[in-house]
Amino acid sequence: xPDPEKRFAEEWRNAAYNCFSSGHKFCREVCPxxxxxxxxxxxxxxxxxxxxxxxxxELEVADVAADYVNCTGCGACELRCxxxxxxxxxxxxxxxxxxxxxxxRGLAVSQGVHQPGWQRWNLLTDERRxxxxxxxxxVDQARVRDWADGLDLPIGGETILFVDCEAAFYRTSVxxxxxxxxxxAGYKFGLxxxxxxxxxxxxEMGYEEQARRFAQHxxxxxxAAGVRRxxxxxxxxxxxxxxxxxxxxGDAYDIEIVLVVELLAELIREGRxxxxxxxxxxxxxxxxxxxxxxxxxxxxxxxxxxxxPGLTFHDVDRVTQWSYCSGGGGGLPVEKPELTAKISEHRVxxxxxxxxxxxxxxxxxxxRPLSEAGRARSIDVxxxxxxxxxxxxxxx
Amino acid sequence: xxxxxxxPVLEELRQILGPEHVLTGxxxxxxxxxxxxxxxxxxxxxxxxxxVVLPASTEEVAEVLRLxxxxxxxxxPRDGGTGLTDGAVPLRGGIVVxxxxxxxxxxxxxxxxxxxxxxxxxxxxLNEVIARHGLIYPDDPASYPCSLVGGRIGTSGWSLIGxxxxxxxxxxxxxxxxxxxxxxxxxxxGIGRKITKSSSGYQLKHLFMGHQGTLGIATEATLKLxxxxxxxxxxxxxxxxxxxxxxxxxxxARAGVATFAGAVLFDEWKVDYLxxxxxxxxxxxxxxxxxxxxxxxxxxxxxRAGGRRLLRIARSLGARYLGDEISEGDWAARHDRYATPxxxxxxxxxxxxxxxxxxxxxxxxxxxxxxxxxxxEIADRLRRESDVFDDxxxxxxTNGATGADYLTEIDIGIWEQRLDDxxxxxxxxxxRDLAAVxxxxxxxxxxxxxxxxxxxxxxxxxxxxxxxxxxxxIKRAIDPNNIMNPGKYxxxxxxxxxx
Ligand SMILES: Cc1cc2nc3c(=O)[nH]c(=O)nc-3n(C[C@H](O)[C@H](O)[C@H](O)COP(=O)(O)OP(=O)(O)OC[C@H]3O[C@@H](n4cnc5c(N)ncnc54)[C@H](O)[C@@H]3O)c2cc1C
Ligand code: SF4
Ligand code: SF4
Numbered sequence: 001x002p003d004p005e006k007r008f009a010e011e012w013r014n015a016a017y018n019c020f021s022s023g024h025k026f027c028r029e030v031c032p033x034x035x036x037x038x039x040x041x042x043x044x045x046x047x048x049x050x051x052x053x054x055x056x057x058e059l060e061v062a063d064v065a066a067d068y069v070n071c072t073g074c075g076a077c078e079l080r081c082x083x084x085x086x087x088x089x090x091x092x093x094x095x096x097x098x099x100x101x102x103x104x105r106g107l108a109v110s111q112g113v114h115q116p117g118w119q120r121w122n123l124l125t126d127e128r129r130x131x132x133x134x135x136x137x138x139v140d141q142a143r144v145r146d147w148a149d150g151l152d153l154p155i156g157g158e159t160i161l162f163v164d165c166e167a168a169f170y171r172t173s174v175x176x177x178x179x180x181x182x183x184x185a186g187y188k189f190g191l192x193x194x195x196x197x198x199x200x201x202x203x204e205m206g207y208e209e210q211a212r213r214f215a216q217h218x219x220x221x222x223x224a225a226g227v228r229r230x231x232x233x234x235x236x237x238x239x240x241x242x243x244x245x246x247x248x249x250g251d252a253y254d255i256e257i258v259l260v261v262e263l264l265a266e267l268i269r270e271g272r273x274x275x276x277x278x279x280x281x282x283x284x285x286x287x288x289x290x291x292x293x294x295x296x297x298x299x300x301x302x303x304x305x306x307x308x309p310g311l312t313f314h315d316v317d318r319v320t321q322w323s324y325c326s327g328g329g330g331g332l333p334v335e336k337p338e339l340t341a342k343i344s345e346h347r348v349x350x351x352x353x354x355x356x357x358x359x360x361x362x363x364x365x366x367x368r369p370l371s372e373a374g375r376a377r378s379i380d381v382x383x384x385x386x387x388x389x390x391x392x393x394x395x396x
Numbered sequence: 397x398x399x400x401x402x403x404p405v406l407e408e409l410r411q412i413l414g415p416e417h418v419l420t421g422x423x424x425x426x427x428x429x430x431x432x433x434x435x436x437x438x439x440x441x442x443x444x445x446x447x448v449v450l451p452a453s454t455e456e457v458a459e460v461l462r463l464x465x466x467x468x469x470x471x472x473p474r475d476g477g478t479g480l481t482d483g484a485v486p487l488r489g490g491i492v493v494x495x496x497x498x499x500x501x502x503x504x505x506x507x508x509x510x511x512x513x514x515x516x517x518x519x520x521x522l523n524e525v526i527a528r529h530g531l532i533y534p535d536d537p538a539s540y541p542c543s544l545v546g547g548r549i550g551t552s553g554w555s556l557i558g559x560x561x562x563x564x565x566x567x568x569x570x571x572x573x574x575x576x577x578x579x580x581x582x583x584x585x586g587i588g589r590k591i592t593k594s595s596s597g598y599q600l601k602h603l604f605m606g607h608q609g610t611l612g613i614a615t616e617a618t619l620k621l622x623x624x625x626x627x628x629x630x631x632x633x634x635x636x637x638x639x640x641x642x643x644x645x646x647x648x649a650r651a652g653v654a655t656f657a658g659a660v661l662f663d664e665w666k667v668d669y670l671x672x673x674x675x676x677x678x679x680x681x682x683x684x685x686x687x688x689x690x691x692x693x694x695x696x697x698x699x700r701a702g703g704r705r706l707l708r709i710a711r712s713l714g715a716r717y718l719g720d721e722i723s724e725g726d727w728a729a730r731h732d733r734y735a736t737p738x739x740x741x742x743x744x745x746x747x748x749x750x751x752x753x754x755x756x757x758x759x760x761x762x763x764x765x766x767x768x769x770x771x772x773e774i775a776d777r778l779r780r781e782s783d784v785f786d787d788x789x790x791x792x793x794t795n796g797a798t799g800a801d802y803l804t805e806i807d808i809g810i811w812e813q814r815l816d817d818x819x820x821x822x823x824x825x826x827x828r829d830l831a832a833v834x835x836x837x838x839x840x841x842x843x844x845x846x847x848x849x850x851x852x853x854x855x856x857x858x859x860x861x862x863x864x865x866x867x868x869x870i871k872r873a874i875d876p877n878n879i880m881n882p883g884k885y886x887x888x889x890x891x892x893x894x895x
Contacts (some may be wrong), residue, residue: 014749018749020437022735040494052437053426063421080541083736
C-alpha cells in the first residue's frame with residue numbers, strides 16, 4: 001500500500017470501524033443520493049467500510065474514488081447515526097461522514113486520481129479565481145462586484161459582505177436584496193477589496209492545496225483592509241469560513257463570521273426591520289443542508305417567514321427535513337448533474353404534496369436545480385432574502 | 397467454490413438490466429458481502445459475489461433467475477442487508493440480486509385497508525406516506541429504519557409491537573414470488589392478493605417466508621394496514637431482582653389487555669450495559685437490577701383504561717414506575733440504542749469498538765430463567781477466553797398476546813478488529829452451545845433472524861427432525877439446480893442425497 005494511503009487508513013481506522021461494527025445503515029433512508037439511486041455502494045456505511053477494506057489491503061483509493069462522488073455533503077447521515085445521536089456526546093464521538101468523504105476525495109487527488117468534471121472545474125476556478133458557475137457567464141475578478149452596481153457600497157471597513165460565486169455572478173438579486181435590507185436597517189458594511197472564491201468547493205472536491213491557497217488570499221485581503229467581521233449569505237461559505245478556515249489557520253484566525261439569516265432575524269426581533277408589504281403566497285421552506293443539518297440553524301429562517309405578512313406557511317418539521325436535499329452540494333452537480341436533478345425533483349415533489357405554490361430556500365446553490373424541478377410542477381422557487389426584501393418594500 | 401463469470405453472462409445481464417445496473421467493481425461486491433453481524437474481517441474476501449445486479453421489476457428479476465438457472469450460477473437475494481444470520485451474504489460467489497430499486501408504492505386501498513409495494517421499500521418510509529391517510533403498517537423491528545420488506549419476508553421477521561398487530565408473516569397478505577427457475581407465482585392465502593384467511597390448498601405463503609432466499613425472490617407484496625394509533629403508552633418499571641421482574645412480565649402479558657402490543661424484560665447484565673453511558677439510560681440507583689416495559693397502542697380511551705390495569709398489576713408485584721419521561725424516552729429510543737459499538741468493553745474496562753451480535757431463540761415463559769443462566773454462562777466462558785467478547789445482557793420480548801413464549805436474546809459484543817481464526821472458532825462453538833441450550837429447553841433456535849449461520853445451523857436438522865427431511869425434498873423440488881443461496885441451511889444435502 002502506498003504511504004499516503006497507509007497514513008490515511010491509520011487516521012480514519014477507528015472512525016471507520018465505529019460505523020463498520022454497527023453496519024446497520026440507519027442512515028441509509030435519509031441519504032439523498034441513496035434515495036434516488038438505491039445503490040448501497042454509495043451509502044454512508046459503504047464509505048466507511050471501504051476504509052476498512054483499504055486498511056486490509058483489499059482496496060486502493062483508485063478503486064473507490066468514483067464512488068465518493070456520490071455525496072452532497074448534506075450531513076443527514078451523521079445526524080441520523082445512532083453513534084452520534086445516542087452515545088456521541090458521552091464518548092465525544094460523532095460520525096463524520098462528510099469529513100471522511102472529503103478526506104477520501106483529497107487522498108484521491110493527491111494520488112493523481114481525478115474525476116474529469118471536478119478537475120476541469122477546479123482548473124477553471126484556479127484560472128479565474130472564481131467558480132465557473134454557468135457556461136457562458138463571464139466570471140472574473142473584474143466583475144465580482146458587478147452585482148452591487150448602483151448600490152453605492154463602500155470597499156472595506158470593519159464589516160464586509162462576502163458573496164459566493166453563484167450569487168455574485170448569477171443569482172445577483174440575492175446579494176442585492178441583502179444589501180438593500182441592511183441599508184434599510186442602517187447596518188453598515190462594505191465590500192471586499194479583492195474577493196476570490198472561498199475555496200470551499202475545491203476542498204470538497206479534494207483539491208486541498210488550491211483551497212488553502214484561496215483561503216490564504218482572502219484572509220490576507222481581509223487583514224490588509226482591517227476587516228474584523230464577515231457577513232455571509234451562502235450556507236456553503238458559512239461552513240468554509242467556520243470549519244475549514246479555522247482548520248487552516250488555527251488560533252491566528254480571529255475573524256468574526258456572521259450568517260446573514262441570523263442577523264436579519266435579529267434585526268426583525270429588535271424592531272429595526274418590520275416586514276409590512278403582504279406577500280400573498282402559499283409557501284413551504286427548504287432547510288438548506290448546511291444550515292439545518294450541519295449547523296443547527298433552523299429557527300431563524302422560520303422566524304423571518306413568520307414575520308412576513310400575507311404568507312401562508314406550511315412548515316415541515318426540521319427533523320423530517322433531514323432526509324431532504326436539493327442535490328446541489330458537494331460537487332455532485334458538476335460530476336453527476338442527472339443525480340442532482342433527480343434529488344431536486346424528489347424535494348420539489350415533497351413540497352407539491354403540501355399544496356404550496358412556492359418553495360423558499362436560503363441557499364443560492366440550491367436554487368438552480370430546485371427551480372428547474374419546480375418548473376415541471378409549477379412551483380416557484382424563491383430565495384428567503386428576496387422574499388423578505390419584497391415585504392420590506394425594497395426592490396433588489 | 398467461486399463461479400467465474402464469462403463475459404457473455406455479463407453482456408446478457410447488461411442487456412436485461414441496463415449496463416449501469418450490473419456492478420462488477422470490487423467495492424460494490426465487498427459492500428454486498430457484509431451485514432451487521434460480526435465476521436472475521438480478515439476473511440472478508442471469501443464471501444464476495446462475482447456480480448451485483450440492481451433490477452427494477454419482477455420481470456427483470458425473473459429474467460436474471462432464468463439466466464442463472466440455465467447456467468447454474470448461484471444467486472443471493474439482498475434487500476436491506478441488515479439480516480443478522482448472513483442470509484444475504486454469498487457463500488459461493490455468483491450473483492447478488494439487490495432488490496432495493498423495487499421500492500414503489502403501487503396501490504393504497506383505503507377500503508380494504510391494504511397497500512401493495514415493491515419489496516425494496518422500508519416500513520418507516522412507507523409509514524411516512526400512509527400516515528397521510530391515518531394508517532400504519534405496524535411491522536416494527538428494532539431495525540425499523542433500515543430493514544426492508546423483502547428482507548422481512550426472507551427472514552419472517554419479528555415486530556416489537558407484534559403482540560398487538562402480529563409479525564411479518566401475519567402482516568404480509570400475499571406477494572409475487574419469483575421461483576429459482578424464473579417462473580413468477582403469487583402466494584398468499586389461496587391466490588388472493590388481499591385475502592386474509594383461506595383454506596384452499598397448502599399454505600404456500602408460509603413456505604415462501606423465512607426461507608432466507610433459498611427458495612426464490614419476493615418482489616411485490618400486499619400488506620395489511622391499521623388505523624394509525626391515536627395513543628401509545630409504554631411504562632417502564634424497575635425491580636430489585638430478576639425474579640420479581642420475571643413474575644411481573646408474565647402477569648402483564650397474561651392479563652389479556654386488548655391494546656397490549658408487547659412486553660420486554662431486561663436482565664441485570666442488560667441493565668449494567670445500559671448504565672455504561674448516561675444518554676441511553678437515565679441512571680437508576682444500583683439497587684435496580686431488572687427492568688420491565690410494556691407497550692400499548694390504540695385509541696386514547698382504550699389505551700388509558702388498559703394502562704391503568706397494567707400499572708395496577710405491576711405495582712402489586714413490587715414494580716417501581718420510572719415515570720413518564722423515562723418511559724417515553726426509553727421507548728422512543730427502541731430503534732436506536734442497539735448496535736452502538738462504543739458500548740464495547742475489554743475486561744479491564746477499556747472502551748473499544750465492538751460489533752453487536754444478537755443470538756435469539758423462542759423460549760416458553762416457564763423456561764426463561766433456566767435458559768438465561770445457561771446462556772450467561774456461555775458468554776462468561778467466552779469472555780474468560782478472550783477480550784474480544786463482551787456480555788451485553790439479555791432481553792426477553794413477548795412473542796404473542798398470550799405470553800406463552802418469548803423472543804429471548806443475548807447480546808454479545810465482538811471486537812472485530814481483533815477477531816482472528818481462533819476467536820472465531822470459539823464464537824462458532826458458543827453459538828452451537830447456545831442453540832443446544834434452546835433445544836434442551838424445548839425452544840426454537842430463532843424467533844426472528846433465522847438460524848442459517850455457522851454454529852447454530854448445525855442444530856437445525858435436530859430441531860426440525862422429520863420436518864428437516866421435508867425441507868430437503870421441497871428445496872430439491874423447487875430449486876432443482878441449487879442456485880438459490882446455495883450452502884445456506886445445510887441444504888446442499890438435498891442434492892447429495894439425489895446423486
Ligand atoms: C439494529 C438491528 C436491529 C434488529 N432488530 C430486529 C428485530 O427487532 N426483529 C427482527 O425480526 N429482526 C431484527 N433485525 C434483523 C434484520 O433487520 C431482519 O432480519 C430483517 O428482516 C432483514 O431485512 P433486510 O431487508 O435487511 O434483509 P437482508 O439482510 O437483505 O436479507 C435477509 C434474508 O432475506 C433474504 N431476502 C432478501 N430479500 C429477499 C426477497 N426479496 N425475497 C426473498 N428473500 C429475500 C436474503 O437472502 C437473506 O437471507 C435487526 C437488525 C439490526 C441491524
Ligand atoms: S453511518 Fe451510522 S447509521 Fe450509518 S451504518 Fe454507520 S453507524 Fe450505522
Ligand atoms: S452527507 Fe448526505 S449525501 Fe453524503 S452520504 Fe451522508 S446523507 Fe448521503
